[in-house]
Amino acid sequence: MPLPTQVSVKGIEIHAVPLPPMAPPATGAQGPTPHHGSTRLKPLKSPIQEGKLSVIERSKQLAAWTAVDEHVLPEYRVIGIGSGSTVPYVVERIVSQGAEANKDRVFIPTGFQSKELIVSSGLSLGDVDQYPTIDVTLDGADEVDTQLNCIKGGGACHLREKVLAEAATTFILVADYRKNVEYLGTNFKAGVPIEVVPFAYAKVLQNLHQVLNSPKATLRMAVAKAGPVVSDNGNFIIDAPFDVERMKEPYKIMAQIKMLTGVVEVGLFCHMARAAYFGNQDGSVTAKWNDGKIQEIPATNS
Numbered sequence: 001m002p003l004p005t006q007v008s009v010k011g012i013e014i015h016a017v018p019l020p021p022m023a024p025p026a027t028g029a030q031g032p033t034p035h036h037g038s039t040r041l042k043p044l045k046s047p048i049q050e051g052k053l054s055v056i057e058r059s060k061q062l063a064a065w066t067a068v069d070e071h072v073l074p075e076y077r078v079i080g081i082g083s084g085s086t087v088p089y090v091v092e093r094i095v096s097q098g099a100e101a102n103k104d105r106v107f108i109p110t111g112f113q114s115k116e117l118i119v120s121s122g123l124s125l126g127d128v129d130q131y132p133t134i135d136v137t138l139d140g141a142d143e144v145d146t147q148l149n150c151i152k153g154g155g156a157c158h159l160r161e162k163v164l165a166e167a168a169t170t171f172i173l174v175a176d177y178r179k180n181v182e183y184l185g186t187n188f189k190a191g192v193p194i195e196v197v198p199f200a201y202a203k204v205l206q207n208l209h210q211v212l213n214s215p216k217a218t219l220r221m222a223v224a225k226a227g228p229v230v231s232d233n234g235n236f237i238i239d240a241p242f243d244v245e246r247m248k249e250p251y252k253i254m255a256q257i258k259m260l261t262g263v264v265e266v267g268l269f270c271h272m273a274r275a276a277y278f279g280n281q282d283g284s285v286t287a288k289w290n291d292g293k294i295q296e297i298p299a300t301n302s
């Protein structure tokens, strides 16, 4: 079935537009060979330069589009789609690769939001139990440190997100400039999201307070519903802040939390991402790689 050329996802108009080949990316990039085929897209200036998006939204879009251009290669067939407000731009750019590029692909969601996004974009939906090996997963993050460790789960999706990150041959993060930090917890103060089975939440909270020294750990409460946030898996979410010194060793904290009985998954992703793309306020994109290389991709006016 041909893909629609224009759809609306979460209020964002998505257009499939054939465009001329894009200029080669800045040097120093690693990873898969970038896609320079006929479906390669020119960076669109329309929504950004026409002032339709705020600076933050523009930054998210830039990060997402650049990451898709670099990592969603024509030969890829199984693609993981993450959660959050940056991911619609990932899907937007994938759709823009055209119906031919997407006709034999299957897209694996990390939760309800990305499932809806995939379906409403006319893309084929699969699940990780059918496709336990994924070519590339692209996902947002709440914060990313210099080692590409990140906090995820601000939207309570981190359990499925971690499964899809592990299943992926290449795991890529996309975010705006506010998420690009030296140490986790710099700007994202809510704490480490922790998914717990409901009947164990009080004991996990007590252990976080008394054993792991996170006295402000709290059960996440819903906004438009009485009671706690319930994840797509039927579990509760605890947010546990830790001081900056302890956040300098995220793997250690992650392991300690995960050992608490009743914890299903921890929203700290350590040593998982191959690269993280950050859209900047000036229209440039910073790409950080897991070998420590940093690539500055200038803004384009073309």
Ligand SMILES: O=C[C@H](O)[C@H](O)[C@H](O)COP(=O)(O)O
Binding pocket: 082, 083, 084, 085, 086, 087, 139, 140, 141, 142, 151, 152, 153, 154, 155, 156, 157, 158, 161
């Ligand atoms: O649970 C939610 C996910 O981990 C999101 O990817 C994360 O919260 C970042 O979302 P956003 O791109 O909206 O900041």
